[in-house]
Amino acid sequence: MTNRDYANTKPARKGKVKSKTTRRKSQAPAPRRFPLVLLLVTLGLVSGFGYFLWTINNSAEQLDKTAESVVEQTVVKPTQKQVPKALPPKPKERWAYQQELLNKQVEVDIPEVTAPTHRYLMQCASFRTQSQAEQMKAVIAFQGLESDISKVRGTTGDWYKVSLGPYDRKRQAEKHRHILQKAGIDGCFLMYVKK
Incomplete structure (x- = not known):
């Protein structure tokens, strides 16, 4: 006996049975028409851009000619009063620091290095017996x-x-404390001690 899936099948109509080939023919898309409106809009834009280029073709040369004529009309022959004066002589430098720096000696007071007035101690444990302290x-x-x-x-x-x-320095004490923490000794703490 074969297993049939009755839940996902559609019941057949009585009388007419459509084949799979007829369904495909009915679902075929309709042929597309030529887009006449799009063609007209494109032609209009291209022709408008061509006309714009044709109108600005010689406008730069015409602007140069009009500018030259305006300059010629405004230029007036200078009289003796309108002649600009000659430039003043170049000023001399007032600064002499470059020569001074070449021969200058600078004295610097370096403070004496003093020993730090404080120290750090790190206590790791305290015991009642000396043998436990020796083990630590x-x-x-x-x-x-x-x-x-x-x-x-x-x-x-x-x-x-x-x-x-x-x-x-505290940094060295912290470094040693981290070494001891990696070894499992967590009870160490820093103490600030003055000399």
């Missing part, structure tokens, strides 16, 4: 940085602080 110092040493351990007596007892520095 070893982890920092594996990153290629040198750290110090300092013992501080506080109100709650002795603390061992692991710190880096001192740094003269």
Whole structure:
């Protein structure tokens, strides 16, 4: 048994069955007529442009002739009073800075370079026992940085602080802090210390 699609087929009319060839003949476009109006408009525009060019053909020469006649009529022979005076002599330069600059010596006061009055320390950890501080110092040493351990007596007892520095510039301290952050040591902070 074959499968037929009854949903997308149109029912055939009883009596007359049209073939596919007759449908194509009825849908053929009608032949186009020659556009007579378009031809007339185009001819009118072309002839108008030709007439415009013909009218301006010699107008430039006529304008030159009329301008020459107007100039000839307005030119009057100059009298002695109307003769322009001669130009004044060229002025001398008043500036002598070029010669002065050739022989000039400039003295500049350069201030002495002074050591910075502040430093930065970076504290990374503080521990209760010295062995924990030594372990942190070893982890920092594996990153290629040198750290110090300092013992501080506080109100709650002795603390061992692991710190880096001192740094003269904050940029160098930040660079070392980023190196330690990549290694997983995130507790470092900068301290501003005056000398």
